[in-house]
Amino acid sequence: xxxxxxxxxxxxxxxxxxxxxxxxxxxxxxxxxxxxxxxxxxxxxxxxxxxxxxxxxxxxxxxxxxxxxxxxxxxxxxxxxxxxxxxxxxxxxxxxxxxxxxxxxxxxxxxxxxxxxxxxxxxxxxxxxxxxxxxxxxxxxxxxxxxxxxxxxxxxxxxxxxxxxxxxxxxxxxxxxxxxxxxxxxxxxxxxxxxxxxxxxxxxxxxxxxxxxxxxxxxxxxxxxxxxxxxxxxxxxxxxxxxxxxxxxxxxxxxxxxxxxxxxxxxxxxxxxxxxxxxxxxxxxxx
Numbered sequence: 001x002x003x004x005x006x007x008x009x010x011x012x013x014x015x016x017x018x019x020x021x022x023x024x025x026x027x028x029x030x031x032x033x034x035x036x037x038x039x040x041x042x043x044x045x046x047x048x049x050x051x052x053x054x055x056x057x058x059x060x061x062x063x064x065x066x067x068x069x070x071x072x073x074x075x076x077x078x079x080x081x082x083x084x085x086x087x088x089x090x091x092x093x094x095x096x097x098x099x100x101x102x103x104x105x106x107x108x109x110x111x112x113x114x115x116x117x118x119x120x121x122x123x124x125x126x127x128x129x130x131x132x133x134x135x136x137x138x139x140x141x142x143x144x145x146x147x148x149x150x151x152x153x154x155x156x157x158x159x160x161x162x163x164x165x166x167x168x169x170x171x172x173x174x175x176x177x178x179x180x181x182x183x184x185x186x187x188x189x190x191x192x193x194x195x196x197x198x199x200x201x202x203x204x205x206x207x208x209x210x211x212x213x214x215x216x217x218x219x220x221x222x223x224x225x226x227x228x229x230x231x232x233x234x235x236x237x238x239x240x241x242x243x244x245x246x247x248x249x250x251x252x253x254x255x256x257x258x259x260x261x262x263x264x265x266x267x268x269x270x271x272x273x274x275x276x277x278x279x280x281x282x283x284x285x286x287x
Contacts, residue, residue, distance in 0.1 A: 012089075020136045020145055022192065026096040027136040033089035036082035044096040046074040047156065049126035053090030057082045059118050066092075071122050071129065073115040073159055093133040095152070105153045106162050113160045125155035140256055142192035147221045150193070150205060171207045175200045176215035179208060183220060187227040188250035196220055224250075229264055232257055237276045242269040 015030040026044075030036075039058070048071070055066040059080040066072050072092075074080055076099055084090050103110040132148040139145070157163070179200035182191075193205045202208035212220050232249035236242065246257035246269070254269070261269045 016137070018137045018139075020139075022142060022145070023101050023149060024098045025101060025132075025136065025149070027133040028094045028096070029092070029133060029137070030094075031089055031091040032082070032084050033087065034084055036084065039079050039081045041077050041079045042074070042096060043076050044098055045076060045102050046072065046094060046096060047125075047129055047152070048072040048092050048094035049129045051091045051093065053088055054085040055082065055090040055092055056085045064119055066090075066119055069121070069123060069126055071120045071126050073118055073120060075115055093130055095129055095132055102156075105149075106157075106160065113162055115159055116161060117159075120159060122155070122159070125152075125159070128152045128155040138252075138256070140252060141221070141224070141250075142190050143196065143221045143224055146193035146205070147219060150209070171200075171202050171211035173211070173215050175202050175208060175211040179212055179220060180216065180223070183224050183227065187224060187231065188248065190250075193220070225260055229260060232261070232269065233272070236269055236273040239273070242273060245269065245273075 013030075013032050015028065017026060017028050019026045028048075050066040050068055050070050050072070052068050055072070057064055057066070057072075057080050059074060059078055065085065072094070099110065106113060128148070128151045132145075132152050135145045135148040179196055179202070182196055182199040193208070197205050197208045200208055200211075202211065209219065212218075212223075216223060218226075228249045228251060232245045232251065235245035235248055240248070242257065243254040246252075246254045249257065251257040251260070257269055261267070261272070265272065267275075
């Protein structure tokens with residue numbers, strides 16, 4: 001997406017971009033009320049989902065309109081533009097997938113693959129795109145980003161004309177046990193699925209995920225969050241301020257802890273600390 005000249009955008013237009021350093025994938029979330037961008041192309045594979053409004057664009061010789069929930073699929077080199085058809089504009093999220101990353105994700109070769117259509121009605125893939133965008137923007141942990149990207153890969157196979165891999169031998173319970181031991185030992189540090197796969201001795205990330213879920217009934221990332229929350233809760237009970245507890249438990253910052261804490265327990269870390277220790281926290285409004 002070309003950058004708009006300073007002062008050219010409406011005050012209510014916005015474009016936010018974040019790059020995942022490990023994969024090289026860029027995530028964009030944007031809203032436009034009128035003209036969005038002129039005809040151009042990208043070297044990456046583009047996969048996006050419209051959240052609201054009508055996203056009008058020209059691609060493959062036809063003008064197309066994407067509405068809420070529809071998925072946009074554009075190959076490297078395909079020229080396209082963008083504009084709103086309604087005064088209320090449109091809002092969307094988009095991932096820019098490097099060719100090398102997608103090639104590796106599809107088994108090491110991109111010969112013969114391509115998007116069958118430019119617009120698709122695929123709620124599951126739309127959800128996977130949004131989940132990956134959120135993970136890249138919030139950067140909660142490499143493990144969380146990797147998990148959402150694996151979900152994206154599985155959702156893209158059908159649209160790229162790539163068959164799912166053949167059945168893999170499932171790893172035994174020892175694979176899951178080694179993964180759990182690694183998570184416990186590194187819960188407060190940043191690590192990705194590749195690190196965990198190597199430590200567990202799994203054949204690949206997908207074998208690891210299946211073995212782990214069969215043994216523990218959840219995903220490695222969900223287990224890591226539970227461990228971090230338990231550690232943060234213990235620190236808060238001991239009177240540690242939420243900001244310090246967040247970093248010590250492995251969360252990126254206090255707001256990151258706050259989001260997960262409210263989801264798990266229905267209250268903020270500061271409120272929990274106050275209730276358990278009778279020590280009010282002046283920074284509670286920050287949670």
